[in-house]
Amino acid sequence: NAGVMQNPRHLVRRRGQEARLRCSPMKGHSHVYWYRQLPEEGLKFMVYLQKENIIDESGMPKERFSAEFPKEGPSILRIQQVVRGDSAAYFCASSPQGSGGPNEQFFGPGTRLTVL
């Protein structure tokens, strides 16, 4: 059973370009979470999705950031018009559908975004 997969592992963009980060959850997992780790800071929650639904986006910046988890295919975190402050490691996690509440989250290797 493959773990959580993220690609690309490293992404370089120039200011103003778009960044698309992909996450494939573990097989059988229907919950996806995105977290961001800024340089020298802790991980911060961004968004929680289930298939075709955004459940909690309270950690997402109000502008330029969006996320989706379609019925088929990976979850996508999209950053439009990137700025240098978006440079960070973006981690995806997945968990199985819970029977009584939150389950253990399994993390992918992350995508390291560098904005020039």
Place this chain on the structure above:
Amino acid sequence: KQEVTQIPAALSVPEGENLVLNCSFTDSAIYNLQWFRQDPGKGLTSLLLIQSSQREQTSGRLNASLDKSSGRSTLYIAASQPGDSATYLCAVNFGNEKLTFGTGTRLTIIP
């Protein structure tokens, strides 16, 4: 506000010693707590998960405890090895699905 704190930020110990890492959280109504390991430039490896109804979990040389009433968890590492050098992160699920992370303790095991 629900917060997670890890002190100290960095810790160095000689190889072979036992050690304890600390995690504190502000709200005792947690759902579960996870300890992770992160190596430089790498992803997170889940070490132990403690549900709110549990008081401890063990895996090999690692033992994690949970005291909800005092808002604390500890990660005990026995017979430390240089390969244990990494940043250890504590993350709490306060019941709203998202994990709230501490800023981590950077552990160095001195050979």
